[in-house]
Amino acid sequence: MEKILSNKKGDKMVLLGNEAVIRGALESGVGFVSTYPGTPASDIGNVFFKIHKNAGVYFEFSVNEKIAMEAAVGAAFSGLKCLVAMKNFGLNLAIEPLLPVMYTGVKGSLVLMVSDDPSCWSSAQSEENTRPYVYLAHIPTLEPSDPQECKEFTKLAFDLSEKFKIPIMLRLTTRVSHQQQLVTFDELKKSQNRGEFIKDVHSFVTMPPRVLEMKGELLDKVEKVKIVSEESEVNKIIKRKKSEMGIITSGVSYVYTMEALKELKLNIPVFKTGFFYPLPEKKIKTFLKGLKKVLVVEELEPYLEKEIIALAKDANCKLKIQGSDLLTPIGERKPEQVLSAVAKFAGKKFTMDSTKLKIETPKRKPQLCPGCPYRILFEAIKKAVNVDEVIFGGDIGCYMLAGTPPYFLQDYLSCMGSSIGIAHGIKKISNQKLITFIGDSTFFHSGLSELANTVFNSSNPLIIILNNETTAMTGHQPHPGAPANGGFIQIEEVVRALGVKNIKVVDPVNQQETVEAIKEFINKPEVSVIISRKPCLFVKK
Amino acid sequence: MEKTLDQFNIVICGVGGQGLITLNKILVKAALNEGYEAKTSELHGLSQRGGSVETHIRFGEKIYSPLVKKGGANLIIAIEAQEALKASYYASKKTETVFVINDFIASIPTKEPIPSQKISELLKDFSKKVLLIPATEFTQKELGNSVLAGMYLLGMAFSNKLIPLKYSSILKAMEEIVPKQFFDLNKRALELAQKND
Numbered sequence A: 001m002e003k004i005l006s007n008k009k010g011d012k013m014v015l016l017g018n019e020a021v022i023r024g025a026l027e028s029g030v031g032f033v034s035t036y037p038g039t040p041a042s043d044i045g046n047v048f049f050k051i052h053k054n055a056g057v058y059f060e061f062s063v064n065e066k067i068a069m070e071a072a073v074g075a076a077f078s079g080l081k082c083l084v085a086m087k088n089f090g091l092n093l094a095i096e097p098l099l100p101v102m103y104t105g106v107k108g109s110l111v112l113m114v115s116d117d118p119s120c121w122s123s124a125q126s127e128e129n130t131r132p133y134v135y136l137a138h139i140p141t142l143e144p145s146d147p148q149e150c151k152e153f154t155k156l157a158f159d160l161s162e163k164f165k166i167p168i169m170l171r172l173t174t175r176v177s178h179q180q181q182l183v184t185f186d187e188l189k190k191s192q193n194r195g196e197f198i199k200d201v202h203s204f205v206t207m208p209p210r211v212l213e214m215k216g217e218l219l220d221k222v223e224k225v226k227i228v229s230e231e232s233e234v235n236k237i238i239k240r241k242k243s244e245m246g247i248i249t250s251g252v253s254y255v256y257t258m259e260a261l262k263e264l265k266l267n268i269p270v271f272k273t274g275f276f277y278p279l280p281e282k283k284i285k286t287f288l289k290g291l292k293k294v295l296v297v298e299e300l301e302p303y304l305e306k307e308i309i310a311l312a313k314d315a316n317c318k319l320k321i322q323g324s325d326l327l328t329p330i331g332e333r334k335p336e337q338v339l340s341a342v343a344k345f346a347g348k349k350f351t352m353d354s355t356k357l358k359i360e361t362p363k364r365k366p367q368l369c370p371g372c373p374y375r376i377l378f379e380a381i382k383k384a385v386n387v388d389e390v391i392f393g394g395d396i397g398c399y400m401l402a403g404t405p406p407y408f409l410q411d412y413l414s415c416m417g418s419s420i421g422i423a424h425g426i427k428k429i430s431n432q433k434l435i436t437f438i439g440d441s442t443f444f445h446s447g448l449s450e451l452a453n454t455v456f457n458s459s460n461p462l463i464i465i466l467n468n469e470t471t472a473m474t475g476h477q478p479h480p481g482a483p484a485n486g487g488f489i490q491i492e493e494v495v496r497a498l499g500v501k502n503i504k505v506v507d508p509v510n511q512q513e514t515v516e517a518i519k520e521f522i523n524k525p526e527v528s529v530i531i532s533r534k535p536c537l538f539v540k541k
Numbered sequence B: 001m002e003k004t005l006d007q008f009n010i011v012i013c014g015v016g017g018q019g020l021i022t023l024n025k026i027l028v029k030a031a032l033n034e035g036y037e038a039k040t041s042e043l044h045g046l047s048q049r050g051g052s053v054e055t056h057i058r059f060g061e062k063i064y065s066p067l068v069k070k071g072g073a074n075l076i077i078a079i080e081a082q083e084a085l086k087a088s089y090y091a092s093k094k095t096e097t098v099f100v101i102n103d104f105i106a107s108i109p110t111k112e113p114i115p116s117q118k119i120s121e122l123l124k125d126f127s128k129k130v131l132l133i134p135a136t137e138f139t140q141k142e143l144g145n146s147v148l149a150g151m152y153l154l155g156m157a158f159s160n161k162l163i164p165l166k167y168s169s170i171l172k173a174m175e176e177i178v179p180k181q182f183f184d185l186n187k188r189a190l191e192l193a194q195k196n197d
Helices: A017-027 A043-055 A065-077 A088-104 A131-137 A147-164 A210-231 A252-264 A281-288 A303-315 A335-346 A373-384 A398-403 A418-429 A440-446 A448-456 A491-497 A511-521 B020-033 B081-090 B116-126 B135-143 B146-159 B167-177 B180-196
Strands: A012-016 A032-035 A058-061 A081-087 A109-116 A168-173 A179-184 A236-238 A245-249 A270-272 A275-277 A293-297 A320-322 A390-393 A433-439 A462-467 A502-506 A528-533 B007-015 B037-041 B052-060 B075-078 B098-102 B129-133
Touching (some): A017 A043, A017 A109, A032 A043, A065 A088, A065 A109, A109 A147, A131 A275, A147 A168, A210 A281, A245 A303, A252 A270, A252 A335, A293 A335, A373 A511, A390 A418, A433 A440, A462 A491, A491 A528, A502 A511, B007 B020, B020 B052, B020 B146, B052 B081, B075 B081, B081 B098, B081 B116, B098 B116, B098 B146, B116 B129, B135 B180, B146 B167, B146 B180
Parallel strands (some): A032 A081, A081 A109, A462 A528, A502 A528, B098 B129
Antiparallel strands (some): A179 B037, A236 A270
C-alpha cells in the first residue's frame, strides 16, 4: 500500500474506490484525517492508519463519527485541509456537528466522505440513503462512479471547500467504494499538519441573531457553487445521435447505463451528473428541451427523479419522465435491472435468460470464527439461565451472530449502543429478565450515555460488555478499551464511575465463574455489568 | 498492443478465507498487462466470517460495469462446490458459461450437503461445460497446503484455454501480487495444473 504515496505523475495503480479517495486527498495535500470504522467506508481508516506517518498526515480513529467530525471541524477552523470518513449510519451522529459547521464554514477545508450500503451487504439496521441529509445540511455533494473519478472528485471537493470555505460531501455506495480499477496518479501536494486557531467570534459562534445571517451566507455560498456546477465538466453529456429520448444518471448507475446502451446498441444521449447538489439546473433544462421522454437511472429512492420532474415543469412540461416506474427502490442497482429498464424505455426487444435452478440454493450464513471467545460466553449463558425466560438485546458487532444457530440469543437489534437504551425501556415497564450484549468498541462509541441513563433512571438489566480488545467486525481497528493502544481506558473503572455497583470481570474460558456471575447478577434490583474479557483471536500480542 | 476482445467476464466464488481476493488481483493485473481495461467488484465485512464470498472480474476493450450481469459470466470458478449453485445466477447457455468447480464441500450447519456430482448435473442447464476438479485433495497431497486449491483451479482453467490471457501475463501478475516467500509454491500449483490437463 506504500505505493499509494508515489510522487510520480503518471504512475498507475489498481485501487479500490475508497483507496482512490485517499489518493485524491493526498494529491490535495490533506493534513488531518479522522474516522470511525464502518464498512463500506472502513478502508479509509485502515490505509491511513498504515501510511499516515510517512505521508505526514495527522490521523485518528475517533471514538465515534460525531467526534471524528468535531475533530475535523476543529482542525479545519485552524486552517488545515481535513478529510472525515464514515459509513451512512455514522452520519446520523455526525449530522449534529455538520449542520452548524455548514453555517460557520471553515478556514481551511473540510471534505466529508460517506459511503452508503444499498442491499445492506455490511449493514444490519437499514438501507439508509444519505441524499436527504444533503438537503437538510445544504452541503454540496459529489457522486463519483468509479475509482478514477473517486480520486478526481476528491480533489474537486477539496478545491471547492477551500475556495468557498464550506464543507463538501463525497457520497459513494458499496459498488463504488469496492470497485477496483487502474487509477492514474498526479503529483502529491505537501501536507500541512500543524495550524493555528485564530479567534474569530463572528465566524465560529452560532448564536441568534447572527445564526440567521449565517444561514444567508451559507445559501449564498451554495449559489456560488451552483455556478461552478453549471460549468463543471463532471456534469457531462455523453452525446450520441440526436434523439427524442435521453437518460439522466449519476454514481454507480452511470456505469450500468453505459453498459446497457452498449449491449442494446442504442444511441441515446446520457446526462451524467457528478454534482448531486447543487444540480446544474440550467444545463439539465437545456438537455431536457427537445426530448419527448427521459429515463432517470439511480440507486435506492428516486430523489434525482423528483428534481428532474421539478425542472421539467419549467423546461419541457410535456416531457414523459420514467425511472421509478421501472426500477425498484429496494436493494442495490444491478446491471441486468438497468439493462431491462433501458430496453423497456427505448422500446427495444430484449429477453433475459430465465433458466431456474431446480433446487433451493443453500444459504451460507456468516459464523463466529472457530475459537472465538464469544462462542464460549454464549455457551455459559445457555448454562446459566433458561433462555426462554430471558430477553436478549443485541448490538452492532460480530456478536450479532448470537442471533444465529446454534445460539439464538438475540431478541432485538437496532443501532450502535441501543441494546442498553432499549433494555432500559423494557425493564422500566416489565419484570422480565433481560441480558444485553455490547462490544467494547460499541460501548465507547455510544454505550456510555446509555449506561448513565440506566443508573440515573434506575432500571436493572444485566449488561454484558464483550471486551475482545479490538473493533473486530470492520477489520480489527483499535479503540480506547484495548491495552495495546495509547490512551487506554479500563472499562470497569468507567462503569464504576458511572455509578454501577454490581460489576464483575470474567474470562469466559472460566465457565464456572462466568455462569455464577450471570446467575448472581440476573436477579439484582439494580443494573449489573459483566465484562467478558478475552481478546479476539486476531489481536496481535 | 492490438486489442480484439470485446469483454470477458469471470465470477469467482467460495467461502471466506479461500484466497479469492488474491486470485481476483492476479487476474486483473494479468488483463492490464495485456493492455485491456479491467474492473472488479468485491465485498468486505461479515463475509470474512466464513460466509459466502463472490468476486467479479471483467476485462476487455471498454469496461464500464464492475459487476457481471445475470447470465453474463464466461467463466465461473467455484472454490467450494455448493457455492457454484448460487453463482448459477451469472451463468447461461447463451453466454456458453464454463464452470470450473473444486470437488470440495464445506458443510453448512444444519444442512445436508449437496453432492458435487449432483451440483455438476444441475448446472448443465446453465452452461456449455462443467469441470469438476479435486483441487483441495490434490493440492493437499502434492503441495501440502489446500489453500492453493484456488490457484490450481486457475491453472486448470488456463490450461483448458478458458481464459483469453497469456500464461506469461498470469505469471508476471503473480510475481507482482503474491508475497515472495509464497511465490514458488503458488507457481508450482499453477504448473501442476498444466501437466495434469
